[in-house]
Every structure is written in structure tokens, then in C-alpha cells.
Amino acid sequence: MTPKLRPNWRQNLSLALGATIITALLVGPIFGLRLERMGARTVIDPQWDKVAWACLAVFLVQFARPWITGHTTRRIPWPTLPAIPDRHRSLVLTVVLLVAVSWPFMAGRNAVDIATLALIYVMLGLGLNIVVGFAGLLDLGFVGFYATGAYTFALLYHWAGWSFWQALPLTGAMSALFGFILGFPVLRLRGDYLAIVTLGFGEIIRLLLVNLTGFTGGPDGISGLPKPSVFGLEMARSASAEGATTFHQFLGLEFNSMHMVIFLYLMALTLAVVTLWFSNRLLRMPIGRALEALREDEIACRSLGLSPMNIKLSAFTMGAMFAGFGGAFFAARQGIVNPESFTFIESALILAIVVLGGMGSQLGVILAAILITVLPEFAREFSEYRMLVFGLVMIVMMVWRPQGLLPMKRRHVEVS
Structure with a gap:
């Protein structure tokens, strides 16, 4: 002892x-x-x-x-989750998914709205986790991809009349293209220099949106964006086109604004589950192993015959794609986009979700996104001190739990 x-x-x-x-x-x-x-x-x-x-x-x-x-250097023990046997894991995931799907039918409107916002941050956190957690590339301009997806949908609707479902694939593709373009200037950068370049990229995107008033609407943004439809049926009191049928008319129901709230929640849940499935499969693929090799040691990664250039470009592209999907959904949910929704504080918040949950840990990112979104709603009287409390919590976490709430567990093979 x-x-x-x-x-x-x-x-x-x-x-x-x-x-x-x-x-x-x-x-x-x-x-x-x-x-x-x-x-x-x-x-x-x-x-x-x-x-x-x-x-x-x-x-x-x-x-x-x-x-x-009892000791000046001893740390307070941190509670850990019990290990789930592999044979019970699918059952637990099924129960969690069923609870998540049934949530909007049991909770009130305010609770469903908060849950929808939490799922948006889950999607963004999982997307940034590919860049920061898997590849080890510090990205402070992730909100630029988020804004790209939102404005791609808004501009396609405003100038070409595209619906949400028509624009959704292009929003992810456009954000992925911006991520691919950003990858080239940062190929030889690491650490603080990489963070500064990505921070500048996020600010450049926001300032372009502010100054291109004739194209993006400037500081006022673009309003009147349509909500997603259900198989072409609008979830509104009356159809926008003459002779069209709305969702509640097609099913013979009485109009209820809660239908749209539930539908948006289920859409956000679907996008978050797809993002989780993709990032989970990514870890099991060769590209996932290459991302981890780049994070651990770039020189060793190069000596194994892997191309750090291709790996970095892949990480930025994949992470940006999911940010684009999240931005398009955010724009459709809000019905309006403006540059003030994509400031640096959003990038810092998404990065804090990844760091607080545990870099590389998917379950940790989900937990952190839910906590950061939900907890402020229980302390509205302290809303003006939200960022102060948030900063103090991050300082405490870095001192007492630098690896995050639920750190990523890596499998180790012992050779005797």
C-alpha cells in the first residue's frame, strides 16, 4: 500500500x-x-x-x-457503466431505440422540441468526432460546413424552388466538397496551426454569408423555408398548391400542429441513427483503422504505406457531409437561416460535446450532446450565466476527467 x-x-x-x-x-x-x-x-x-x-x-x-x-494526488473515483455482454447488446439497443421512437408520443411539445435540438447536436457531434476523435485533427471551423448545408437548401429553395427532399442529397454533397477543399491547405499542418486555419475557414464562410446580400440575403438571411413533406403530402392546415391534399386530409384526421413536431423529431432521430451507424461501421473498416493510425502517429502511419493526405481528406469530407445534413434539417425546422446562427460559439459548443463525451467515443458524444442541450432548460433563471457555468464545467472536466465522460474503449491484444 x-x-x-x-x-x-x-x-x-x-x-x-x-x-x-x-x-x-x-x-x-x-x-x-x-x-x-x-x-x-x-x-x-x-x-x-x-x-x-x-x-x-x-x-x-x-x-x-x-x-x-487522503492523498494530495489521489483523484476522486469516477463511476463507470456496467459492461454489457455481447449477447445482450442488441436487446439493449432495441429497447433504447423503442424508447426514443415512442418519446414524442408520451412527452409534451416543449420536451419534444428540446429532444429534436439534442438530436441535431448528436448528429453534429458524431460528424466532428470523425475528424477530431478518430483522426485527431483539431477542427475549430466545423460550423462552416453546418452553415454550408443550411444555406445550400435555402438557396436551392429560394432560387430554384427545390423541396427539402430534393435538396437534401445535394446539401451533404456540397458540404463534403467544402470539406475536401479545406483539406488541401491543412495537409501539412498540425495542432495549433491546424486549429487556426479551420477557425479562419469558419469565419470566412460566415462573413461571405453576411456580405453577399444580393445572393444570400445578408444579415437578414432567407426566410419562408418549407417544412419537409411526407411522401409529397404537406403537414399544414391547407395545401400551398390548389387541389393538393395535405397529410391530415389524406388520413382523414383533424389538423394538429403536433403532427409536424413529432415528424421532425422522428426525422432527426433517423438522421442521428444513420450517422451513428455510419461512424460505427467506419471504425471496423480499413479507413477507420487508417484514421486511428493517423491520430496515434503520423510518421508511423506513413511508414506503414498509408497516405496521410488521403486520410485527412477523407476525414474532413465525411465529417463535413453529416454537418451538411444537419444544417439542411436545421434550416427546414427553423424555416429561416441567417449568419447569426453559425457563429464561432457553435463550433466551440460542438467541439466541447466531443471533448466532454470522450474523443472517439460515440456513446460519450451522444451523452454529452444530450446533457449540454437538456440541462440548461432546467435552469432558465441562470440562463445569463450559462456560458460561465459551461466554462467552469469544462475546466473541472479537464482537471478531474480529461479523457471525457465515457472514454473510448480500444481493444488490446496481448502477445505472450
Whole structure:
């Protein structure tokens, strides 16, 4: 057994006081100096009690940490999911899928809308996971592909009158083309340099959408986008074309706006399942092994006869394709697209989903996407502090659980 270190209370006290002072400096201006409108004047409404409680909590935790853990370097054990035997895995997946399909028929409209948004982020997270988790390429401009898919559908409808289903394959193809084009400038880049180039790409796409006012509508975007139809039947109160039949008229039902909400949820679920199936199959294929080889060591990958250029281009292309599908669905669901929906914060959020869930872990990405989307809905009174709390959670995760919530399990073969 490793001997336990005896905590030094003076050292702990100095560390706790230092952490408390830093907490006061960070939390004080945000929570303590709260601005309130009183008629035409803006006054400061100090709320120092929140700052005091936060500082007290940080001081107590930091001061008592060595006594709680028993060792200054020991980490708190993290709960793990029980292993599912292979013979029961298909049964568990079937039950989870049945629960997901039946969810919109049991929950309210608000809950279904939140679940639909979560599934969009699941799709985006799984797409970015191919680039970051499988290939190890840091991409900070993933939102550019997301915007490409959304605007491809919007422009095809606005200028050519295409429906959602007609434009859907082209949205994925156009985003994949942009991913392929982005792959060439970054073939020889790694790490921070790669991140800067991809960040610039995402901002270039957004600024082009803002400035091409005659083509993209500029800051106002494009509105009036149609919702997806069901086998050519519109899910609306009345058909847009004269003599056409709507969905509820065809089935002899009374019109209910919830039908469209359920349909959009099931569409998002289908796209997310297809993305999950593709990325799962990708790992078992030679290209998936090549992506992992590139992530582990590019020099060793090249020495095995693999082409890093082709692997990087494949990763960017496949990840961008699913971002394009997600963007088209987002545009159809919202009915409007504008550049403000595709800022850098969206790229950071999608990347945070991959890092928080565990890079390369598909189940971890799904869990992180659901948590990041659903949890803020339970704390609406703290909505203005959402990014602050989000940043603190990411810092805590990087300190206590750098491998993510559910890290990817890799099979190892022992040679005796």
C-alpha cells in the first residue's frame, strides 16, 4: 500500500486563500455588480451574498481536499457503466431505440422540441468526432460546413424552388466538397496551426454569408423555408398548391400542429441513427483503422504505406457531409437561416460535446450532446450565466476527467 501523505495545514490554508481570492476576482464583477434598469437610469444592484457563498465553498473544498482524498494526488473515483455482454447488446439497443421512437408520443411539445435540438447536436457531434476523435485533427471551423448545408437548401429553395427532399442529397454533397477543399491547405499542418486555419475557414464562410446580400440575403438571411413533406403530402392546415391534399386530409384526421413536431423529431432521430451507424461501421473498416493510425502517429502511419493526405481528406469530407445534413434539417425546422446562427460559439459548443463525451467515443458524444442541450432548460433563471457555468464545467472536466465522460474503449491484444 502507498503511504498516505500527512496534510500540511499551513500549505493548504495558503492554497485555499489563493483560490478564494481568484474566485472573488472572477465571480465578483459578474454576480456582485449586477446592472438593473430603473426607468431611464441604469443602477447597480449589488448581490454580494452570492459572491460570499461561492468564495466560502471554494475555500472549504480547497482547504479540506487533502483530508477528504487522503492523498494530495489521489483523484476522486469516477463511476463507470456496467459492461454489457455481447449477447445482450442488441436487446439493449432495441429497447433504447423503442424508447426514443415512442418519446414524442408520451412527452409534451416543449420536451419534444428540446429532444429534436439534442438530436441535431448528436448528429453534429458524431460528424466532428470523425475528424477530431478518430483522426485527431483539431477542427475549430466545423460550423462552416453546418452553415454550408443550411444555406445550400435555402438557396436551392429560394432560387430554384427545390423541396427539402430534393435538396437534401445535394446539401451533404456540397458540404463534403467544402470539406475536401479545406483539406488541401491543412495537409501539412498540425495542432495549433491546424486549429487556426479551420477557425479562419469558419469565419470566412460566415462573413461571405453576411456580405453577399444580393445572393444570400445578408444579415437578414432567407426566410419562408418549407417544412419537409411526407411522401409529397404537406403537414399544414391547407395545401400551398390548389387541389393538393395535405397529410391530415389524406388520413382523414383533424389538423394538429403536433403532427409536424413529432415528424421532425422522428426525422432527426433517423438522421442521428444513420450517422451513428455510419461512424460505427467506419471504425471496423480499413479507413477507420487508417484514421486511428493517423491520430496515434503520423510518421508511423506513413511508414506503414498509408497516405496521410488521403486520410485527412477523407476525414474532413465525411465529417463535413453529416454537418451538411444537419444544417439542411436545421434550416427546414427553423424555416429561416441567417449568419447569426453559425457563429464561432457553435463550433466551440460542438467541439466541447466531443471533448466532454470522450474523443472517439460515440456513446460519450451522444451523452454529452444530450446533457449540454437538456440541462440548461432546467435552469432558465441562470440562463445569463450559462456560458460561465459551461466554462467552469469544462475546466473541472479537464482537471478531474480529461479523457471525457465515457472514454473510448480500444481493444488490446496481448502477445505472450
